Amino acid sequence: xxxxxxxxxxxxxxxxxxxxxxxxxxxxxxxxxxxxxxxxxxxxxxxxxxxxxxxxxxxxxxxxxxxxxxxxxxxxxxxxxxxxxxxxxxxxxxxxxxxxxxxxxxxxxxxxxxxxxxxxxxxxxxxxxxxxxxxxxxxxxxxxxxxxxxxxxxxxxxxxxxxxxxxxx
Numbered sequence: 001x002x003x004x005x006x007x008x009x010x011x012x013x014x015x016x017x018x019x020x021x022x023x024x025x026x027x028x029x030x031x032x033x034x035x036x037x038x039x040x041x042x043x044x045x046x047x048x049x050x051x052x053x054x055x056x057x058x059x060x061x062x063x064x065x066x067x068x069x070x071x072x073x074x075x076x077x078x079x080x081x082x083x084x085x086x087x088x089x090x091x092x093x094x095x096x097x098x099x100x101x102x103x104x105x106x107x108x109x110x111x112x113x114x115x116x117x118x119x120x121x122x123x124x125x126x127x128x129x130x131x132x133x134x135x136x137x138x139x140x141x142x143x144x145x146x147x148x149x150x151x152x153x154x155x156x157x158x159x160x161x162x163x164x165x166x167x168x169x
Contacts, residue, residue, distance in 0.1 A: 026100050026101045026102055026111075026113065027114075027116075028098055029100075029101060030098060031097040032097070033058045033061075033094060033095045033097065034093070035054060035094065035133075036168055038167070039137075040091045040093070041152055042148070042152060042155075045147050045148065046147055049145060049146065050093070053133060053137065054082070054093060054133065056136060057129055057132040057133035058080060058097065060132050061128045062099065062125070063075070065124055065128055066103055071121065072102070072103060072114055072120065073105070073106070074104055074106070075103050075104045076099060076100065077103070078099040079097065079099075080095045080096070080097045082094075083096060099119060101114045134168060134169060137165070138165075141158075
């Protein structure tokens with residue numbers, strides 16, 4: 001049993017120590033990017049496509065804003081984990097991201113640290129993420145890659161699609 005301190009306690013401690021050795025000596029930040037609730041049914045019908053778009057939109061957002069010299073001016077790395085359900089067991093697609101507090105300078109010669117206790121501006125990230133994700137979603141619709149069945153069948157019509165998507169902008 002992995003929870004038994006006698007059976008797995010030392011293995012767990014060794015694993016945690018090995019992971020801690022992999023960390024950079026910098027602060028880390030936890031960021032969460034969430035799809036709006038109205039997209040939930042569409043995501044359930046197009047899981048692979050929309051979850052992939054979620055990862056791409058988050059990666060593009062983080063990299064673009066972090067590279068901007070007005071914010072960090074560095075190339076960053078991060079770890080992202082997809083969660084599809086919330087604590088109340090409702091469909092709630094979101095990505096948890098763990099990001100080191102800085103990145104490599106564009107010329108790759110040195111580390112650029114973020115400000116203490118502040119990584120990137122939330123409003124800037126959220127606006128860029130929304131725009132990037134909706135662009136990917138619109139492209140998927142125009143390319144005919146989205147499946148719309150059952151309650152979403154009417155969204156196959158471009159006018160209905162645009163009307164349904166408008167509040168998300």
